[in-house]
Amino acid sequence: MSAGSLPSDSQVRDPGYPTPSENYLTNSKGILSWVFTLDHKRIGVMYLVGVTLAFAIAGLLALLIRLHLFQPDGFVFKGEEANNWYNQVFTLHGAIMVFLFIIPSVPAALGNFLVPVMLGAKDVAFPRLNLCSFYLWVFGALFFVSALCASGLDTGWTFYTPYSTTTNSSVILATSGAFILGFSSIFTGLNFIVTINTMRPPGMTWFRMPLFLWATYATSIIQVLATPVLGITLLLLIAERTMKIGIFDPEYNGDPVTFQHFFWFYSHPAVYIMILPAFGIISDLISVHSHKRIFGYRFIAYSSIAIALLGFLVWGHHMFTAGMSSLTTIIFSALTFTVSVPSAIKVFNWLATMYKGSISLTTPMCYALSFIFLFTIGGLTGLHLGTLATDMHLHDTYFVVAHFHYVMVGGTLVAFLGGVFHWWPKMFGKMYSEFGGRLSAALVFAGFNLTFLPQFVLGSRGMPRRYATYDPEFAFLHQMSTFGSMLLGFGLLVALIVLVKSLRSGKRAPANPWGGATLEWQCTSPPPFYNFERAPSVGDPYDFSDLEWDAEDERYVKVEPKREIVPEEKPEATPVHADDSN
Amino acid sequence: MFAKMNNVFSLLGDQFSGSEWFPQQASTFAKENDDLFFAITWLCVLFFVPIAGCLFYFALKYKKPKGAKAESNTAHNTPLELAWSILPSFFLVAMFVYGAQSYLNRRTVPDGANEVGLRAQMWNWQLDYGNGVINPELHILVDEPTKLAMRSTDVIHSVFIPAFRAKKDVVPGRYNYMWFEADVASEKVSDETLASAVKENGSDEWDYDKWQFTPDGYKFFDLYCTEYCGKNHSIMQSVVVVHETEDDLNAWIKKVSKRPDDGSVSPAEWGKKLYNQRGCKGCHSLDGSKRVGPSFKESYGNMRQLTNGDSVKADAEYIRNSILEPKKQIVAGYQPVMPSYKGQLSEDDIASITAFLETVSDYGRKVGAEDEGGSTTEEPTEKE
Numbered sequence: 001m002s003a004g005s006l007p008s009d010s011q012v013r014d015p016g017y018p019t020p021s022e023n024y025l026t027n028s029k030g031i032l033s034w035v036f037t038l039d040h041k042r043i044g045v046m047y048l049v050g051v052t053l054a055f056a057i058a059g060l061l062a063l064l065i066r067l068h069l070f071q072p073d074g075f076v077f078k079g080e081e082a083n084n085w086y087n088q089v090f091t092l093h094g095a096i097m098v099f100l101f102i103i104p105s106v107p108a109a110l111g112n113f114l115v116p117v118m119l120g121a122k123d124v125a126f127p128r129l130n131l132c133s134f135y136l137w138v139f140g141a142l143f144f145v146s147a148l149c150a151s152g153l154d155t156g157w158t159f160y161t162p163y164s165t166t167t168n169s170s171v172i173l174a175t176s177g178a179f180i181l182g183f184s185s186i187f188t189g190l191n192f193i194v195t196i197n198t199m200r201p202p203g204m205t206w207f208r209m210p211l212f213l214w215a216t217y218a219t220s221i222i223q224v225l226a227t228p229v230l231g232i233t234l235l236l237l238i239a240e241r242t243m244k245i246g247i248f249d250p251e252y253n254g255d256p257v258t259f260q261h262f263f264w265f266y267s268h269p270a271v272y273i274m275i276l277p278a279f280g281i282i283s284d285l286i287s288v289h290s291h292k293r294i295f296g297y298r299f300i301a302y303s304s305i306a307i308a309l310l311g312f313l314v315w316g317h318h319m320f321t322a323g324m325s326s327l328t329t330i331i332f333s334a335l336t337f338t339v340s341v342p343s344a345i346k347v348f349n350w351l352a353t354m355y356k357g358s359i360s361l362t363t364p365m366c367y368a369l370s371f372i373f374l375f376t377i378g379g380l381t382g383l384h385l386g387t388l389a390t391d392m393h394l395h396d397t398y399f400v401v402a403h404f405h406y407v408m409v410g411g412t413l414v415a416f417l418g419g420v421f422h423w424w425p426k427m428f429g430k431m432y433s434e435f436g437g438r439l440s441a442a443l444v445f446a447g448f449n450l451t452f453l454p455q456f457v458l459g460s461r462g463m464p465r466r467y468a469t470y471d472p473e474f475a476f477l478h479q480m481s482t483f484g485s486m487l488l489g490f491g492l493l494v495a496l497i498v499l500v501k502s503l504r505s506g507k508r509a510p511a512n513p514w515g516g517a518t519l520e521w522q523c524t525s526p527p528p529f530y531n532f533e534r535a536p537s538v539g540d541p542y543d544f545s546d547l548e549w550d551a552e553d554e555r556y557v558k559v560e561p562k563r564e565i566v567p568e569e570k571p572e573a574t575p576v577h578a579d580d581s582n
Numbered sequence: 583m584f585a586k587m588n589n590v591f592s593l594l595g596d597q598f599s600g601s602e603w604f605p606q607q608a609s610t611f612a613k614e615n616d617d618l619f620f621a622i623t624w625l626c627v628l629f630f631v632p633i634a635g636c637l638f639y640f641a642l643k644y645k646k647p648k649g650a651k652a653e654s655n656t657a658h659n660t661p662l663e664l665a666w667s668i669l670p671s672f673f674l675v676a677m678f679v680y681g682a683q684s685y686l687n688r689r690t691v692p693d694g695a696n697e698v699g700l701r702a703q704m705w706n707w708q709l710d711y712g713n714g715v716i717n718p719e720l721h722i723l724v725d726e727p728t729k730l731a732m733r734s735t736d737v738i739h740s741v742f743i744p745a746f747r748a749k750k751d752v753v754p755g756r757y758n759y760m761w762f763e764a765d766v767a768s769e770k771v772s773d774e775t776l777a778s779a780v781k782e783n784g785s786d787e788w789d790y791d792k793w794q795f796t797p798d799g800y801k802f803f804d805l806y807c808t809e810y811c812g813k814n815h816s817i818m819q820s821v822v823v824v825h826e827t828e829d830d831l832n833a834w835i836k837k838v839s840k841r842p843d844d845g846s847v848s849p850a851e852w853g854k855k856l857y858n859q860r861g862c863k864g865c866h867s868l869d870g871s872k873r874v875g876p877s878f879k880e881s882y883g884n885m886r887q888l889t890n891g892d893s894v895k896a897d898a899e900y901i902r903n904s905i906l907e908p909k910k911q912i913v914a915g916y917q918p919v920m921p922s923y924k925g926q927l928s929e930d931d932i933a934s935i936t937a938f939l940e941t942v943s944d945y946g947r948k949v950g951a952e953d954e955g956g957s958t959t960e961e962p963t964e965k966e
Contacts, residue, residue, distance in 0.1 A: 154813070251755075256753055323758045351640065352662075357640075387618065395808070462604075468816040470816065556649075
């Protein structure tokens, strides 16, 4: 059978298009229908708008940082307060990116939209809790912005004591914001755990779940178990600042390193809150756009859980130089190496999935390829930092900055963009310009590498991080990095324009534009407000054999052999034995 | 097995000698560190090139028009998957063991190491050479282990000497230590170069970045703070000078220990030097701008409004008290954050600082004129 032609002797199954009264975007109107909505899809869209705004703000701050570092003495901020400005800008960049963008980006924005649809369910288990978690996110965000407007924040996103207990900037406002955001994160995680445990349709066993759900499940476990520790830590920090309870501040018999233990006990697992959902997206993207069964499903699923659990045991590697005992340091180094194995497994499995596939180089696939390339660099450079001897040189230098940006931006952000491009037709029922999308992927890839590859060399040459000014010998590499950041910013702008333009003038999207086999492709694009009229039949999420490309309507459809009534021959009017007249 | 690995690592490392990846190797840790770094980097390349190669090769080789079916649908291959899960672990174990051994070596101070005290405060370093000799530069001996006993008086700082590949946080409320053995001595620039630089630099604070040698004519290695410590974190830098002989080191220590007896340096000049070197400058400006502490401009001889409501004249006695017991008399609008300099400045040093403050205050010259001083000093109290 040649590509693009449907077999004539078969039946096509396709849900068609939603009517405006079914479409979840248009079924009810007015601002209040959004403000008080309990529809997980609308909440997902609101999250998407929110995290995009947060990303835009923090991204502009990042450009400001890079621009300032264009010259050794500082290019943007001048005068007596220049360093103060720089410190506030990098603090806000980090804090907004981490708490307002990366942590909620995939789980809250994409997860909210996708989890129930992928399960063939009508909504999450607790729709009101879901809306509540969105509003908590909004309030937390407002607290953060008010900290910015009040008296700035200059502690770094890590709030290390005793600096954070002595500085005049608005630490309490900002930590209250992070505290509220933590609850938003816990509620989302709790909701997903219950939803996935109790609302899977008949036939969807644990090992027939799409891998995105596995990743979301593992993420939710971390959110529920680790975030309370952050909450406690931030409350203790506020208590230390206001009441001098003497836990973190050495002036009152506290120990600042205790704060680091508390803080990283949350914040290292939080790194996996950021990257695990990205793994889930990439597993689905690679499989769908290679039109091939995912390779090693169980290994990928188990490795998500392994990362979630091992992630709780490695926080000490942020503190190798802080003054822990040698024994503790060495144990943390050993544990750190173990967590690299499950990540490596995933990369190998993705490559094996592409092998002998039928690859369509669509925009989401371009982002997925970019992810594997960049995340592998990010992961491998972690080995230099996990090795104790080399970490003594590289700790707190630009090498670390480059390493975690390769994981967080090259990893999570690129996967998030890939996911948004992949599910955009499903979310808004519009196709975007493939050329524009692929162009943005190429620009982001090039700009990102130009920004952060030089920073590895800066770091190994000894450039410390969080410096507002630096020695002239580092200038050339910093300038390369600044040019790269502008290219990266431009690439992201192109991606935004492509998507927004599609809303106005994009072609109507079919139910299944990519040939995905998971349940969300079995309802219309965009889905009706009730998702599925009746619970869909659950198949293998990675079986692409009965999906055919319909070139005429530019869509993938499920084909089935024509259904006929058997047996075909009609029974004769008179029984055979009627002739037996003897 | 791991002893052999050591050779392999160093063999790999040699491929990169003279590369642009690292600053100069100037301690016994440096070569070991760089060899290990490059060994790991080569291993990463070994993994990365096939991964990236397969990625792009597969993407092009198996690119097919829409609707084409995959050539294979293999769901899994357990032996293969176990192989790629387990085999890389051997490399990980090697990295861990080698890194941990090297780390333990760095945490075990050899007997008889020379000890230098280090005190970090926002935003300068104070190296204590004993007998009350304190200077912001770190001076050590070549080919002899040096131990730094480190403490901080305010927030967390971190000592980082890239040329030595050594780093350790300085945490308030505890003593942290680190050690290293420099194996490259600092060169000295010629006397003419030094003399012309000193002349051109004048009495301003010495510009290390511009001259690339210390005011005593030594080339140096950078010492950075690598733990974010507030506003001027990025200028919390110092230099390390490695002396070839003990005599040379002792001569330098003697030179910086106190104001020369021969009167070649006036108290005000010495006071300015102390102002620049001993951490006054970070918090007290000379141009009237408000920093962590009050500016020294027009400070000497002026009236000071205190937090407890009193006002007091900033005379020599007040300045002396403020240096030795800084938390007693706090000027209104400021926090009691200055550390005490008791035992760290000699009486001559304090007198020199007072003399220097006199030169930056117009009231300084009028101290003797009682009536005029009185009339100006009433102003702040009246505002109350």
